[in-house]
Amino acid sequence: xxxxxxxxxxxxxxxxxxxxxxxxxxxxxxxxxxxxxxxxxxxxxxxxxxxxxxxxxxxxxxxxxxxxxxxxxxxxxxxxxxxxxxxxxxxxxxxxxxxxxxxxxxxxxxxxxxxxxxxxxxxxxxxxxxxxxxxxxxxxxxxxxxxxxxxxxxxxxxxxxxxxxxxxxxxxxxxxxxxxxxxxxxxxxxxxxxxxxxxxxxxxxxxxxxxxxxxxxxxxxxxxxxxxxxxxxxxxxxxxxxxxxxxxxxxxxxxxxxxxxxxxxxxxxxxxxxxxxxxxxxxxxxxxxxxxxxxxxxxxxxxxxxxxxxxxxxxxxxxxxxxxxxxxxxxxxxxxxxxxxxxxxxxxxxxxxxxxxxxxxxxxxxxxxxxxxxxxxxxxxxxxxxxxxxxxxxxxxxxxxxxxxxxxxxxxxxxxxxxxxxxxxxxxxxxxxxxxxxxxxxxxxxxxxxxxxxxxxxxxxxxxxxxxxxxxxxxxxxxxxxxxxxxxxxxxxxxxxxxxxxxxxxxxxxxxxxxxxxxxxxxxxxxxxxxxxxxxxxxxxxxxxxxxxxxxxxxxxxxxxxxxxxxxxxxxxxxxxxxxxx
Amino acid sequence: xxxxxxxxxxxxxxxxxxxxxxxxxxxxxxxxxxxxxxxxxxxxxxxxxxxxxxxxxxxxxxxxxxxxxxxxxxxxxxxxxxxxxxxxxxxxxxxxxxxxxxxxxxxxxxxxx
Numbered sequence: 287x288x289x290x291x292x293x294x295x296x297x298x299x300x301x302x303x304x305x306x307x308x309x310x311x312x313x314x315x316x317x318x319x320x321x322x323x324x325x326x327x328x329x330x331x332x333x334x335x336x337x338x339x340x341x342x343x344x345x346x347x348x349x350x351x352x353x354x355x356x357x358x359x360x361x362x363x364x365x366x367x368x369x370x371x372x373x374x375x376x377x378x379x380x381x382x383x384x385x386x387x388x389x390x391x392x393x394x395x396x397x398x399x400x401x402x403x404x405x406x407x408x409x410x411x412x413x414x415x416x417x418x419x420x421x422x423x424x425x426x427x428x429x430x431x432x433x434x435x436x437x438x439x440x441x442x443x444x445x446x447x448x449x450x451x452x453x454x455x456x457x458x459x460x461x462x463x464x465x466x467x468x469x470x471x472x473x474x475x476x477x478x479x480x481x482x483x484x485x486x487x488x489x490x491x492x493x494x495x496x497x498x499x500x501x502x503x504x505x506x507x508x509x510x511x512x513x514x515x516x517x518x519x520x521x522x523x524x525x526x527x528x529x530x531x532x533x534x535x536x537x538x539x540x541x542x543x544x545x546x547x548x549x550x551x552x553x554x555x556x557x558x559x560x561x562x563x564x565x566x567x568x569x570x571x572x573x574x575x576x577x578x579x580x581x582x583x584x585x586x587x588x589x590x591x592x593x594x595x596x597x598x599x600x601x602x603x604x605x606x607x608x609x610x611x612x613x614x615x616x617x618x619x620x621x622x623x624x625x626x627x628x629x630x631x632x633x634x635x636x637x638x639x640x641x642x643x644x645x646x647x648x649x650x651x652x653x654x655x656x657x658x659x660x661x662x663x664x665x666x667x668x669x670x671x672x673x674x675x676x677x678x679x680x681x682x683x684x685x686x687x688x689x690x691x692x693x694x695x696x697x698x699x700x701x702x703x704x705x706x707x708x709x710x711x712x713x714x715x716x717x718x719x720x721x722x723x724x725x726x727x728x729x730x731x732x733x734x735x736x737x738x739x740x741x742x743x744x745x746x747x748x749x750x751x752x753x754x755x756x757x758x759x760x761x762x763x764x765x766x767x768x769x770x771x772x773x774x775x776x777x778x779x780x781x782x783x784x785x786x787x788x789x790x791x792x793x794x795x796x797x798x799x800x801x802x803x804x805x806x807x808x809x810x811x812x813x814x815x816x817x818x819x820x821x822x823x824x825x826x827x828x829x830x831x832x833x834x835x836x837x838x839x840x841x842x843x844x845x846x847x848x849x850x851x852x853x854x855x856x857x858x859x860x861x862x863x864x865x866x867x868x
Numbered sequence: 869x870x871x872x873x874x875x876x877x878x879x880x881x882x883x884x885x886x887x888x889x890x891x892x893x894x895x896x897x898x899x900x901x902x903x904x905x906x907x908x909x910x911x912x913x914x915x916x917x918x919x920x921x922x923x924x925x926x927x928x929x930x931x932x933x934x935x936x937x938x939x940x941x942x943x944x945x946x947x948x949x950x951x952x953x954x955x956x957x958x959x960x961x962x963x964x965x966x967x968x969x970x971x972x973x974x975x976x977x978x979x980x981x
Binding site for chain 1: 870891892893894895896909911912913914915916917918919921922931933934935936937938939942944946948953955957959960961965967968969970971972973
């Protein structure tokens with residue numbers, strides 16, 4: 287049988303992305319007497335969402351902004367469903383954490399007053415091509431123990447308390463059982479649940495990291511953690527084909543969204559949604575509506591932009607989404623531009639479950655504790671607090687770690703349950719035992735087809751109804767029943783097998799959430815064709831779930847508004863809804 | 869389709885424990901063949917993040933996007949050097965455009981963005 291190693295540490299960090307690396311560094315700085323172990327399935331130099339780089343920090347309080355103003359913006363954009371305590375505690379940390387990463391070597395251009403160059407009220411420009419190696423090297427320099435190339439598959443528990451994790455080395459196949467006094471999960475969100483924008487060879491030409499496959503969600507769901515708001519699927523508006531961010535063009539160059547007739551459609555046809563100030567999801571919704579009205583496709587209008595600025599945009603794309611730089615330049619010289627810049631076509635991406643942009647993830651408290659004692663969550667796996675982006679992930683990693691340090695100091699090193707260790711080892715390597723089974727790639731195609739067609743994918747314009755969700759649920763249960771028949775012929779395929787199983791588990795919880803919320807609160811993200819209106823009287827609640835065995839139990843949690851007043855975008859009948867205040 | 873390794877240029881990073889591209893790929897997709905040349909397991913899995921392209925000390929790796937996204941012949945190479953990364957973007961007619969992106973340390977006071 288495979289090699290086996292048991293490790294122990296005071297503080298265990300699962301996932302070496304934005305949140306995990308900074309959390310590990312925080313542990314070294316604040317508690318050098320404690321032993322922190324960071325486990326990462328790739329290598330921390332380029333793993334996670336930041337692999338290609340980023341060109342902006344989108345959660346940074348520019349002069350005049352406060353944690354409260356950031357919260358107000360978040361509440362409005364999510365139509366009221368947001369955890370004020372989480373957003374405020376995060377927003378109070380984002381600038382400090384950004385400056386910390388700057389000290390490690392991240393270039394942040396500043397104006398003559400020393401302020402970072404502003405891209406939006408909560409967004410600044412950075413030169414972030416090497417942001418991940420910078421953070422990775424700072425993590426190494428901190429003295430944190432780092433275990434690269436170990437894919438964590440599950441959580442170890444004792445009487446309901448999380449006491450460690452299991453995983454396997456993707457190169458050697460060694461099985462690891464790790465015990466710890468406190469465990470932080472920060473493995474990122476989930477791509478690849480739905481059929482992606484591009485086919486076949488280009489299937490991974492997507493916005494979110496295709497290597498973020500929901501492992502952290504899935505291990506929490508299996509362990510009975512309470513999850514929130516999976517039905518808030520995040521679907522960004524992207525540059526078509528390259529599926530690259532539009533903010534660089536829309537915010538930095540000020541390009542307007544236009545339809546095929548050249549009209550600025552947000553302002554002309556969608557004043558009732560807020561016009562140019564509409565919510566993020568309504569920008570996508572309006573773009574789809576234009577197509578339905580016969581005025582598609584839609585574009586970002588670059589025709590009047592200074593060509594010198596476009597060279598800067600090309601450099602920005604090289605620093606975060608190189609395919610967009612290739613596409614932009616090719617289009618400019620050979621496409622419709624004919625030497626000048628043509629409008630760039632925009633489209634919605636596949637839906638994602640991701641707590642760093644959307645609302646979905648672990649239900650946590652202000653200290654980032656999950657509902658499972660001994661387990662904390664930060665970054666894209668943590669729910670209730672959208673728009674955290676990289677700075678928010680750093681902030682959450684730090685907030686979680688500060689509490690973990692206190693807890694770890696009070697606890698004795700736990701003992702792993704041998705039966706649990708052997709059980710997880712059998713589950714992990716089962717695809718090697720099955721010789722005649724189904725390869726994970728085939729089941730991935732089936733998962734993505736089911737989710738696309740029956741759970742509001744791209745082909746369905748993101749809409750869905752109860753009857754379709756019922757079918758999706760049946761298909762997902764069948765897929766789950768086929769787990770024992772999955773085959774793998776290499777360690778790399780074994781990794782795929784687990785990535786596939788995790789995504790099926792995430793999809794099951796996602797569909798249960800989508801079926802529970804019987805209104806349409808967030809167009810496209812959560813588009814119930816059988817309940818097309820927003821219903822504030824009934825549904826101003828968080829939809830949460832806990833999986834117990836085969837059953838997914840739904841719970842609703844109230845929204846607790848901090849002492850500030852927010853006016854939500856108006857309802858279809860024009861009614862104004864206020865939240866909070868006197 | 870994502871990245872292509874020029875076997876005439878790749879030296880498997882000499883005596884290094886593992887080639888830089890094998891170390892850095894976020895999808896663990898780069899492997900070292902028996903002839904000590906790097907290769908990608910399967911370009912269908914590539915995210916086009918260019919981590920391998922930039923870190924390759926011999927500039928043996930080029931990125932090309934699938935035909936469903938962009939016409940063949942458009943190719944991107946790059947090289948991470950001390951405080952910046954240099955890029956060569958070849959367009960479909962073979963013309964080459966060069967770029968530089970500052971990557972670490974203090975940026976120029978008024979960056980040309």
